[in-house]
Amino acid sequence: MNRHKIEELIFKGLMMASTMFVLGSLVLILGTVIWRGLPALNLAMLTQTPKGGYYMGKEGGILNAIVGSLYLAGGATALSLVISLPIALYLQIYAPRTRQSEVARLVLDVLWGIPSIVYGAFGFTLMLWLGIRASLLGGIIALTLLELPIMVRGMDEAIALVPNALKEASLALGATCLETAFKVVVKQTAPALLTAVLLAFGRGIGDAASVLFTAGYTDRLPDSILSPVASLPLAIFFQLGTPFPAVQDRAYASALVLTIIILILSLTSRWLTGRLTTNIVR
Amino acid sequence: MVQPHMQFRQLNIWYSSRQALKNVTAEIPARGITAIIGPSGCGKTTLLKSLNRLLEETDGIRVEGEVLLGGENIYDPSVDVTKIRTRVGLLASKPFPLPMSIFDNVAYGPRIHGQYSGSLSEVVERNLKTAGLWEEVYDRLGTPAARLSTGQQQRLCLARALAVEPEVLLCDEPTSALDPISAQRIEIQLKAIKEKMTIVVVTHLLRQAHRLADHVIFLWLGELVESGPANQVFNSPRDERTRAYLSGDIG
Numbered sequence: 467m468n469r470h471k472i473e474e475l476i477f478k479g480l481m482m483a484s485t486m487f488v489l490g491s492l493v494l495i496l497g498t499v500i501w502r503g504l505p506a507l508n509l510a511m512l513t514q515t516p517k518g519g520y521y522m523g524k525e526g527g528i529l530n531a532i533v534g535s536l537y538l539a540g541g542a543t544a545l546s547l548v549i550s551l552p553i554a555l556y557l558q559i560y561a562p563r564t565r566q567s568e569v570a571r572l573v574l575d576v577l578w579g580i581p582s583i584v585y586g587a588f589g590f591t592l593m594l595w596l597g598i599r600a601s602l603l604g605g606i607i608a609l610t611l612l613e614l615p616i617m618v619r620g621m622d623e624a625i626a627l628v629p630n631a632l633k634e635a636s637l638a639l640g641a642t643c644l645e646t647a648f649k650v651v652v653k654q655t656a657p658a659l660l661t662a663v664l665l666a667f668g669r670g671i672g673d674a675a676s677v678l679f680t681a682g683y684t685d686r687l688p689d690s691i692l693s694p695v696a697s698l699p700l701a702i703f704f705q706l707g708t709p710f711p712a713v714q715d716r717a718y719a720s721a722l723v724l725t726i727i728i729l730i731l732s733l734t735s736r737w738l739t740g741r742l743t744t745n746i747v748r
Numbered sequence: 749m750v751q752p753h754m755q756f757r758q759l760n761i762w763y764s765s766r767q768a769l770k771n772v773t774a775e776i777p778a779r780g781i782t783a784i785i786g787p788s789g790c791g792k793t794t795l796l797k798s799l800n801r802l803l804e805e806t807d808g809i810r811v812e813g814e815v816l817l818g819g820e821n822i823y824d825p826s827v828d829v830t831k832i833r834t835r836v837g838l839l840a841s842k843p844f845p846l847p848m849s850i851f852d853n854v855a856y857g858p859r860i861h862g863q864y865s866g867s868l869s870e871v872v873e874r875n876l877k878t879a880g881l882w883e884e885v886y887d888r889l890g891t892p893a894a895r896l897s898t899g900q901q902q903r904l905c906l907a908r909a910l911a912v913e914p915e916v917l918l919c920d921e922p923t924s925a926l927d928p929i930s931a932q933r934i935e936i937q938l939k940a941i942k943e944k945m946t947i948v949v950v951t952h953l954l955r956q957a958h959r960l961a962d963h964v965i966f967l968w969l970g971e972l973v974e975s976g977p978a979n980q981v982f983n984s985p986r987d988e989r990t991r992a993y994l995s996g997d998i999g
Contacts, residue, residue, distance in 0.1 A: 563807060630805070635844045635905070638802055639857040639912055640834035649856070654847040745847040745892045 499725060503718030511719055516685040521705070523712035526685075528720050531701035533687055535724070537602055538697055539671035542609030546617045546666055549610070551659070554621035555647045559633070571622065577615040583675035585611045590679040602688050602695040605681025612676050613666035620662025624655045632747065654746055657739040664735045668728055674699030698724045751819070753778040753916060753946045754799060754836075756972075759813035761794055761803070768794045772813075772972045776916075780962035781938065781947045783978070785954065787999035790967045792950045796918050799948065800836040801829050817916070834861055837914035841921040843901035845893035846908075850876075850885050853893045853904055857912035864911075871911055879907035880937050899930025906937060917941075919949040923956070935960060954994065958982065966990050968999075 511527040520526035553570075561567045589608030598604050628651055636646040652659065674697070682694030683704070698720055705717035752775035761769040769791045776782045776799075784792045797803045798815055801822060814821045822832045834857070846853050854872040858864040864871045872889070876882040881903040885896070893904055902922065909917060919938065923931035938947055938960065951957050957964065957978075964981040966974045966989075974981055974990045985991045992998045 629844065631840060631842060631844045632846070634802055634805060634838075635840060635846060636856070637805065638800060638833055638838035638840070639860070639908065640830045641856075641860050642830055645860055649860075650846050745849070745894060747845050747847050747894045 496725070499718055499721045502715055503720075503722035506712070506715035506719040507722060511716065512723070515687060520685070521708055521710075521713055523710045528696075528698070528701050528716070528723070530685055530687055530696040531698045531720065532723060532727075534602075534681070534695040535671050535698040536727075537688065537695060538605045538609055538677060538681060539667055541602070541606040542613050542670045543617075543663060543667040545606060545610045546613040547663055550614060550617040550621055550662075550666075551652075553618045554625055555651070557618075557622050558625040558628075559643055559647050559651065571619070574615045574619050574622075577611075578619065581675070582612050582673045583678070585609075586676040586679050589676065593680060598692065600680060600682030600694050601692045602681060603691045605677045605695060605697070606691075608676040608680040609670045609673065612673060613670045616669055617662050617666040620665055621655075621659055624658030624662060625651060627658075628654050656742040657746070660735055660738060660742065664731055667731065671727065672699060672724065674703055698727075751778070752776055753818065754948075755814075755816040756795070756798070757814040757816065759795075759798060759811070759815060761791075761798060761812075762808075762810040763806070764808040768970055769798075770970045772967075774965050774972055774975045776946060776948055776965075777963055778946055779943065781942050781949055781960045782963040782965060783957040783961035784948065784950045784965045784967065785952070785957050785993075786967035786973075787993070788952060791970045792952070792967055793920055795965075795967065796920055796948060796950045797838075799916070799918055800833050800838055802833075802838065804829070834912050835914055836916040836918060837909035837912055839902075839906055839909055839917060839919040839922045842925045843898060843905045845896070845901050845904055848893065849890050850893045850896070850904060851889040854907050854911050856908060861912065864913075872907075875907040875911040876904075878910055878937070878941060879903045880933055881907060897930075899926050899933065902926055902930065902934060903937065906934065910941070914945070916946045916948065919947065921950055921952065924952075966993065968993070 510525065512532065513529055514525070514527035515530045516528070517524065517526035557567045557570060585608050589604060589611060592607065593599070593604045632650065632654060633646055636650045637643075641649070677697050677700065681697060683696050683700050684694045685696070688695040702717045702720045702724070705713050705720060708714065754776040756772045756774045759769055759772040760767065772795065784795055786792050794803065798811065799822075803809050803811065811823060815823060817832065817835065820827070846856055848856070851869075851872055854875055855868050858868065858871050866874075873882060873886075876885065881900060884900060893901065896904060902925070922938070923934050926934065935956070938949070941947070942962070949957075949960055951960075961978040964975060964978050965972065966981065966987075968989050974985060974987045981990065982994065985994060989998070
């Protein structure tokens with residue numbers, strides 16, 4: 467065998483090993499969650515809030531955390547979307563390749579890397595200043611801060627891939643930048659925009675640290691935007707922290723529920739993406 | 749003497765520090781086809797895109813001088829650029845359908861400007877017929893335009909440009925991405941509409957210029973060398989460079 471072939475074999479082997487290592491870890495995590503969580507998962511877990519003695523292994527479920535997480539991540543994602551799309555369109559269509567857009571990107575990239583507990587602390591300070599207690603609103607604000615950089619940069623990269631000729635085709639017909647942005651660019655990038663939204667949602671629904679101070683935790687369902695709200699990551703955290711194995715298993719069941727929510731979301735987005743790509747021009 | 753439809757007056761254009769066009773003064777007569785010819789990189793497309801101010805979408809561009817449309821300088825600060833682009837349409841070199849159905853592609857311009865004669869479906873049908881595409885698509889107007897072949901897409905782009913009812917149609921090497929049959933169909937459509945509107949075609953194909961042009965503008969390294977009626981430029985060029993280019997000695 468010559469040198470080139472050996473080289474090829476070694477590197478191919480290394481790449482395969484890396485892939486297997488990552489996939490293996492993932493399977494291990496999922497396996498543990500399913501193995502320990504599935505037996506603890508039952509209808510009561512999904513349809514009831516914690517009753518007295520839930521944290522000692524008695525009856526009740528995590529409906530409060532499921533509903534809370536959906537409200538928190540849903541609200542934050544909706545709010546992020548409303549803010550992110552204009553930012554991304556501005557960066558790409560109105561101020562492409564300018565100094566200010568480069569600075570904005572740099573700031574967003576830094577924000578992306580900030581630990582979520584910092585967003586939690588920042589959100590908490592903001593809430594003290596505004597006079598809001600730990601609540602759904604507080605959690606949504608903190609999660610929005612967390613999701614924004616992810617969503618803006620995702621959309622920004624997606625819009626950057628729109629061919630100039632396509633924008634020019636619209637402009638050459640006498641369309642304004644605004645018409646071009648919303649009627650052509652958004653349509654052309656719809657699947658990628660959706661991906662950015664879901665990426666942000668996934669990050670938001672899975673985050674514990676940013677909602678710890680801001681959303682609080684409660685066994686009840688939220689009855690207003692100003693009442694405290696539970697979340698799945700914190701439910702997992704608290705249940706794992708108890709000394710009772712039965713409650714710890716419920717933490718795994720909660721993790722399984724969170725995983726299934728994200729799985730359903732990914733499948734929905736794949737299906738939607740397929741439908742949205744029919745019009746796309748390459 | 750008939751008033752020219754469009755005019756360049758001492759037009760200078762820079763891309764950052766590189767000058768792409770040098771002091772170009774020329775006229776584009778009303779109706780008929782004006783061909784801008786010259787070798788690659790001589791500023792043909794730059795000159796064309798100065799006619800609908802699409803150049804401004806490029807970074808670092810600087811324009812000096814005037815481009816007149818019916819006597820009005822389109823670079824005047826008071827001019828609404830979208831108005832200019834409805835009066836001066838563009839057929840790009842590579843067809844780019846908008847990400848929507850065939851119908852919506854043709855209806856895009858009329859919908860935006862909100863003015864058209866008759867119903868929208870009449871507008872779409874009329875322009876698809878003019879572009880020679882109607883027979884192939886009339887039963888599937890709702891399907892995505894991206895599914896058409898490249899040749900069909902280019903005729904769709906022609907229909908889309910015509911639907912805005914421009915006075916001038918700019919064509920930037922309109923057949924360069926097409927197979928010979930599709931290219932021929934585009935040329936046929938252009939010849940068919942040249943009686944009603946002013947057409948400016950950029951081409952690096954001399955044979956195409958011979959087939960289409962009524963008037964010729966010859967550019968060489970950013971300078972206007974010669975312009976005039978096609979017969980005169982092709983048969984008795986005044987400038988030595990034009991003669992050399994036409995006979996294949998240079999370019």
